[in-house]
Amino acid sequence: MEPLIEVRGLRYRYDDGTLALDGVDFQLFPGETVAVLGPNGSGKTTFVHHLNGLLAGEGFVSVCGLPVVKANLPAIRQKVGLVFQDSDEQLFMPTVIEDVAFGPLNRGMEATVAMEAAMRALGDVGLGALAGRAPYHLSAGEKKRVALAGILAMEPEILVLDEPTTFLDPPAQRDLAALLGRLPQAKLIVTHYAPFARALARRAVFFEKGRIVADGPVDEVVERFQWVPGTAPGM
Amino acid sequence: MHHVVIERWSRGASPLHARDARAKAILLLAFLVALATTRRLSPAAIGGYAALAVGGILLGRLPLAGLLARAAIVLPFSATFAALSWIAGDAARAVSLLVKSYLSAVAVLVLVGSTPLPKLLRGLESLGAPRLLTLVVQFLYRYLFVISEQAQHMRLAALSRGSRRPPLQFRAAAGAVAVLFARSYGRAEGIHQAMLARGFSGHIRLLADTRAGLRDALFLAAGVSLVVALRLSLGAPWNP
Amino acid sequence: MHIPDGFLSTPVWLAMDAVAVPSVVVAARMARRELEETRVPLLGVMGAFVFAAQMINFPVGAGTSAHLVGGALLAVALGPASAMLVMTAILSLQAFVFLDGGVVALGANVLNMAIAGVLAGYLPYHLWGRRRLAYFAGGVLSVLASALLALTELLVSGVPLPRPALVVTLGLFAMNALAEGAITAAVLEGIQRLNAGFIRPAQGTRPRTLAVVALGAALLAAVGVLVASTRPDGIEQLLHHAPGLLDTPWFRKTAEGLAGVAAIFVLTVLAGRLIARRRSA
Numbered sequence A: 001m002e003p004l005i006e007v008r009g010l011r012y013r014y015d016d017g018t019l020a021l022d023g024v025d026f027q028l029f030p031g032e033t034v035a036v037l038g039p040n041g042s043g044k045t046t047f048v049h050h051l052n053g054l055l056a057g058e059g060f061v062s063v064c065g066l067p068v069v070k071a072n073l074p075a076i077r078q079k080v081g082l083v084f085q086d087s088d089e090q091l092f093m094p095t096v097i098e099d100v101a102f103g104p105l106n107r108g109m110e111a112t113v114a115m116e117a118a119m120r121a122l123g124d125v126g127l128g129a130l131a132g133r134a135p136y137h138l139s140a141g142e143k144k145r146v147a148l149a150g151i152l153a154m155e156p157e158i159l160v161l162d163e164p165t166t167f168l169d170p171p172a173q174r175d176l177a178a179l180l181g182r183l184p185q186a187k188l189i190v191t192h193y194a195p196f197a198r199a200l201a202r203r204a205v206f207f208e209k210g211r212i213v214a215d216g217p218v219d220e221v222v223e224r225f226q227w228v229p230g231t232a233p234g235m
Numbered sequence B: 001m002h003h004v005v006i007e008r009w010s011r012g013a014s015p016l017h018a019r020d021a022r023a024k025a026i027l028l029l030a031f032l033v034a035l036a037t038t039r040r041l042s043p044a045a046i047g048g049y050a051a052l053a054v055g056g057i058l059l060g061r062l063p064l065a066g067l068l069a070r071a072a073i074v075l076p077f078s079a080t081f082a083a084l085s086w087i088a089g090d091a092a093r094a095v096s097l098l099v100k101s102y103l104s105a106v107a108v109l110v111l112v113g114s115t116p117l118p119k120l121l122r123g124l125e126s127l128g129a130p131r132l133l134t135l136v137v138q139f140l141y142r143y144l145f146v147i148s149e150q151a152q153h154m155r156l157a158a159l160s161r162g163s164r165r166p167p168l169q170f171r172a173a174a175g176a177v178a179v180l181f182a183r184s185y186g187r188a189e190g191i192h193q194a195m196l197a198r199g200f201s202g203h204i205r206l207l208a209d210t211r212a213g214l215r216d217a218l219f220l221a222a223g224v225s226l227v228v229a230l231r232l233s234l235g236a237p238w239n240p
Numbered sequence C: 001m002h003i004p005d006g007f008l009s010t011p012v013w014l015a016m017d018a019v020a021v022p023s024v025v026v027a028a029r030m031a032r033r034e035l036e037e038t039r040v041p042l043l044g045v046m047g048a049f050v051f052a053a054q055m056i057n058f059p060v061g062a063g064t065s066a067h068l069v070g071g072a073l074l075a076v077a078l079g080p081a082s083a084m085l086v087m088t089a090i091l092s093l094q095a096f097v098f099l100d101g102g103v104v105a106l107g108a109n110v111l112n113m114a115i116a117g118v119l120a121g122y123l124p125y126h127l128w129g130r131r132r133l134a135y136f137a138g139g140v141l142s143v144l145a146s147a148l149l150a151l152t153e154l155l156v157s158g159v160p161l162p163r164p165a166l167v168v169t170l171g172l173f174a175m176n177a178l179a180e181g182a183i184t185a186a187v188l189e190g191i192q193r194l195n196a197g198f199i200r201p202a203q204g205t206r207p208r209t210l211a212v213v214a215l216g217a218a219l220l221a222a223v224g225v226l227v228a229s230t231r232p233d234g235i236e237q238l239l240h241h242a243p244g245l246l247d248t249p250w251f252r253k254t255a256e257g258l259a260g261v262a263a264i265f266v267l268t269v270l271a272g273r274l275i276a277r278r279r280s281a
Helices: A044-051 A070-079 A096-106 A111-124 A140-152 A170-182 A194-200 A218-224 B002-010 B021-037 B043-059 B064-087 B091-113 B117-126 B131-160 B166-197 B214-233 C010-053 C071-078 C080-096 C106-128 C132-156 C163-194 C207-228 C234-240 C249-280
Strands: A005-013 A019-028 A033-037 A058-063 A080-083 A158-162 A186-190 A203-208 A211-217
Touching (some): A005 A044, A019 A044, A019 A211, A033 A044, A033 A194, A033 A218, A044 A080, A044 A158, A080 A140, A096 A111, A096 A140, A111 A140, A140 A170, A170 A194, A186 A194, A194 A218, A203 A218, A211 A218, B002 B131, B021 B043, B021 B091, B021 B214, B021 C010, B043 B064, B043 B091, B043 B214, B064 B091, B091 B117, B091 C080, B131 B166, B131 C080, B166 C010, B166 C163, C010 C071, C010 C080, C010 C106, C071 C106, C071 C132, C071 C163, C132 C163
Parallel strands (some): A033 A186, A033 A203, A080 A158
Antiparallel strands (some): A005 A019, A005 A058
């Protein structure tokens, strides 16, 4: 089976010289859901931003067989749907429907066709009724689902979610997990929240100081790094 | 918050809400120009303009008392100059300042209370407003509430850290504004990334504009005729 | 100072609208050419930032506080063309949604605060660079320019302002201008400390033309005001003659002169931009 995402020896330095990624190797296969765990600042977000070409480092990154280079970016950004951590930065249009239609319009669809694609995507996340609403009135959970709809409207093959449970209360987290569980795309979920990771993923990778230091079944990785909230061992 | 209330009004349903944004904008302009060019505000003139404004409120099924109350926000400034005019012996001007500023405010509220801002912006665009400007207004409005909330939190945080000495408070306020700037800049970066991630390549494409119909044309014609008739009945513009 | 509808006489608001509209269109074109629509989120967010920042109190002594206006700050942070656009966006939103300033008077308010205010706020920075004094001077000039233009428009429209009120008004302008200077300087220094890259370098596109044009306009305005009055001490006479002002030929001449100066100022700025555009094409 060909991997959907192939990363080999990825290195990335910030402008000030700090090494954010120090040689990352990774593969994502069709139908997989992989959790990306690790402490703050370990490079998780920097890593996922290389998958749709927002950042470009040294090494090899390819998506669905296409190397991540400038010429391939339009195609890659359709295949990789990135849901950002901050929904307010992602929902930048004045109404929900205009925002969800943003991606389809950029793909060159006619306005009416784009509108239909957007309504379908909103229906998929159960929020068709909110089409005319302004984003800043919505709850955190609704915003996250609208952001997801905006990605789904582009018909991606891979969903990448960066800390999707931030600001979500437990019911909203459960709803999101249920929704994601129903979607057929391969998924990469960056999360701090082990129960969420366990609910959706079978495999997990653990980032530390810019490298992947573990890659295996999610329960094992969580256990090995004690990646659960609560008292520290020995207290 | 004021703009939240206006926005709620604009999402309502009424014959006025259903009209094309361009027609409403042009009618507003006609009303404002007629009012502005009316030199002598007789009671009849005031009655005429007020009747048109109230007609708009009713047609838009907008809350009468609420709207009239909100328009009063312009009165403090006008009242100051009205008082000065009165003292200077120019009673007519005093009345004129108060009435014109107030009725203009009412008319503007009728427009924004019956037209969602995105529709209004697209309408103004097709009437010739530069697209870059309307897009900036659009984004400004989108993030106004979010960033204002942030500013509010910072203000409260600064208050609770409460230094009594003005020089320190000044420095704290400057620091807070600088941080707000930096976070806003970072937010703009994030928005840009989110746009790129969904295929943005330099041109913001928008959903189709609504087409104006016969009803809109009739509405505009009727409205402008009323305004012009009122204005001319109050003395031709070239004959003070 | 946002002028509501009903204050300006028809010749004045008509002239200001006629002048502001092409200026904004030109500013939009200048800003657009620099960075296309990629810049729209930044400009919008910066506008929201200024709105929000205006909520924050800056104590300026004797129990009073001042608030940021933002013209100079935006001019330094974004460059004059973008700043003009953002200020225009702010003023438009304020007029339509917040009823702060009239719609017919929007042209005048835009000219005062978004164009003159921004240019005046930018000039010291352009000449002296990233210095506290430049930031301070920018804030002061920005508010002074907007306020004096607004006052002129009101006086020419015949709004009566007896001497005591005029003195108080000018005093308030001076205080607001100083406050804006202090706030602008403090905030810009704070921003620079956070990240020097936030403030674009002073030598941007076509800087010299802009500076020359702005200086020329300022000189013309000063000369114009002096020439328009029949006696050398113009403002003093204005104060002296306040009540019976409207029927003196002197007033009419002043009004004509000021209107003419405003027209010259704007034509100069527009011409400067057209020349600069052709030169860079």
